[in-house]
Amino acid sequence: MERSYQFIFALMVLMFASIVVLELENVTDLGVYLTVFAFEYIVLDEMFKVRKIAFDFLKLALFVIFVYIVAIRIINILV
Amino acid sequence: MRSINSILGLSFSVFGALFAIFNYFITYSAPLISTGLAIMIIGIALSLIPDSSITQRTLKSMLHSSMLNIEAILEHFDIKNSAVYVPTKDKNVVAYIPIYTNPHTPSIESYYNAPKSILTRLGDTPAIMILPPASEITQSEEISREASLEESLNYIICELCELSDSVKLVEKGDEIILEFKNIKFMPEAARFKLCLGSLHSSIAACVIAIEKERAVSIIEDNGDLRKNIVKMKLY
Structure with missing residues (x-):
């Protein structure tokens, strides 16, 4: 299997596994799901180093979401 | 489409x-x-992932046949010198190899100013010009400009041609050190290896020459198939 499809397959397995695990843990906060997805995408992208046909705006968007959610959590803890 | x-x-x-x-x-x-x-x-x-329109097996056999053609030319002229990969204006790469071992190394300007023919001259030194096997692959439309050099190398060598598992790159001034993990395809072509490097390092040199827009030559290759380390020099 080509590396790019291995990347998609790994992403699919990890994302759906994390949905199952978070559901079993009774997590209802969407932010947690999004943070996990963003983390998984960024890590897998760095691992597989898959070539893209255009600028990877998805990675940027997920990174911004990840930073925003984590920042909100930290502010809530500190304030 | x-x-x-x-x-x-x-x-x-x-x-x-x-x-x-x-x-x-x-x-x-x-x-x-x-x-x-x-x-x-x-x-x-x-x-965001590009489609592969050609199978890796077909691509490998095309690269191999191109390599054997070059091997025959090198054997015919009995060339033993190392090639310098030079990017051209039309985003292509050509490799120049001096025919005789000359005590006066040709200047780098002579590589850029050399006539574009098989038998050419690098200043006063007779040389041959060769189109390396990957000179056209580097023009792949699926390679975006936003990608880093390491990503381009991984795409062409590991994904498109499936020659190794991964490529890592370290830049030290004018030197580039590449680490290829698990070489999967190493065709036998001794003269080609002597002059242009192994197939994967030749492809890497073409990609580097195109992306850096500078001439490049392979200066060291440890020959290890599991962890192949190749040193290149930019001019």
Whole structure:
């Protein structure tokens, strides 16, 4: 299997596994799901180093979401 | 024409987005909304991946035959010198190899000013000009300008040609050190290896020459198939 499809397959397995695990843990906060997805995408992208046909705006968007959610959590803890 | 990946990716992302929106307003179930978002993310990721229009086996055999052709030319002229990969104005790469071992190394300007013919001259030194096996692959439309050099190398060497598992790159001034993990295809062509380096390092030199827009030569190759370390010099 080509590396790019291995990347998609790994992403699919990890994302759906994390949905199952978070559901079993009774997590209802969407932010947690999004943070996990963003983390998984960024890590897998760095691992597989898959070539893209255009600028990877998805990675940027997920990174911004990840930073925003984590920042909100930290502010809530500190304030 | 849209590629299969982009059509499939777009369908996934639209379905995922609609599924997430529907569940957000109707059920407000976090696992269902996140399932929709996951499908959407996978769809977008799939649409960003280029289609491979040629099988890796076909590409490998084409590279091999090109390599054997070059090997025959090098054998005919009994050339034992190392090649310098030079990028051309039309985004192509040519390799110049001096025919005789000359005590006066040709200047780098002579490589850029050399006439574009098989038998050429680098200043006063007679040389041959060769189109390396990957000179056209580096013009692949699927290579975006935003990608880093390491990503380009990984795409062409590991994904497109499937010659090794991964490529790592370290830049030290004018020197580039490449680490190829698990070489999968190493055709026998002793003269080619002596002059132009192994197939994967020759392809890497072409990619580097194109992306850096500078001449490059292979100065060291440890020959290890599991962890092949190749040193290149930029001019």
